[in-house]
Amino acid sequence: MKETIVIIGASGQGRVCADIARLNGYTRVIFLDDGDAPNAAGKVNEYPRYLECADFFVAIGNGAVRRRLQTMLEENGASVATLIHPSAVVAQGVTVGRGTAIMAGAVVNPGTTVGCGTIINTCASVDHDCCVGDYIHIAVGARICGTVRLEDDSWIGAGAVIIQDLSVCAGCMIGAGAVVVKSITEKGTYLGVPARKVK
Ligand SMILES: CC(C)(COP(=O)(O)OP(=O)(O)OC[C@H]1O[C@@H](n2cnc3c(N)ncnc32)[C@H](O)[C@@H]1OP(=O)(O)O)[C@@H](O)C(=O)NCCC(=O)NCCS
Incomplete structure (x- = not known):
């Protein structure tokens, strides 16, 4: 450093x-x-x-x-940092990629891997055994339950919830406050409770 x-x-x-x-x-x-x-x-x-x-x-x-x-x-040879706020709780053994920021009050639980260039924003949580890909934004206060797979380039809106054991394919926008209760296999924007794809 x-x-x-x-x-x-x-x-x-x-x-x-x-x-x-x-x-x-x-x-x-x-x-x-x-x-x-x-x-x-x-x-x-x-x-x-x-x-x-x-x-x-x-x-x-x-x-x-x-x-x-x-x-x-x-x-071009730059050394890219990983930034983790001292008040974030990141379990032992969690791997966090280059260029990722874990903000104040966030929690990442055991067995989870976090890719490169991802943001786990203020007070968001990612529970045990999740796989969080690259260049994802988990916005403030979002809740990712255990054993969830988030593929690259998605945005999980503020306060959204993804219940356990699901996967979300690459390039999705999950609206603020949405609750995802089924795996998402088609790229798009999903809103509401339960979350549904918007045209
Ligand atoms: C999903 C989202 C991207 C849609 O943005 P948009 O395309 O500009 O959509 P609009 O604001 O034009 O709204 C379109 C419609 O969807 C509705 N809508 C927008 N966001 C919604 C949400 N999160 N949940 C439910 N409905 C929503 C609007 O009320 C509007 O409905 P209407 O046509 O009946 O009036 C945005 O609202 C959102 O949730 N972004 C996440 C923001 C966030 O998490 N920020 C955190 C930063 S750390």
Whole structure:
């Protein structure tokens, strides 16, 4: 681990990740952002300046953009950090991939694996023996029960529940507050209780 971290994305997600990075021991945080964020030190394409001296983290809510940027950074030799808030409870033996953030108050229980570039947001929980893929966002307060398989690139909305032993295929959007009671095998947006696909 280096002393400096470069965070790609300077908005709310970036600031939350910066806070975790400081709590994880980084003493200097540099934001790069292609918007006009006043806290950014430069644009994303300036990242090569920091390859030698810093670790990197992509803090962008859109999973496809996060995947593209993290892949680009890693292909160019960047060291991508994993950020876990000290108040998160991550069971022994849980594996967490590069570029993943586990936010304050989240719980990840034993036997679970978490892929790369995924966000387990504030107070979300992922119970035992789950398989959480890459570039997923489990939004604030969502509940993933035991032995659930979440395939890559899905978004599980705030407060949504996925009951035990189910799987959700890649690229799904589960709306805020939805309760998934059957496995989802077709990509799409699912809303409500019980969750149903919307046209
Ligand atoms: C599912 C979602 C993506 C739909 O967004 P959208 O395509 O912009 O949809 P709209 O807001 O235009 O709503 C379309 C319809 O779906 C309904 N709807 C939207 N979200 C819903 C939800 N989560 N549950 C039930 N119904 C919902 C709306 O009421 C609206 O119904 P109407 O046509 O009868 O008026 C969004 O509402 C959502 O739940 N996003 C998750 C947000 C989240 O978790 N944020 C956390 C950040 S950490």
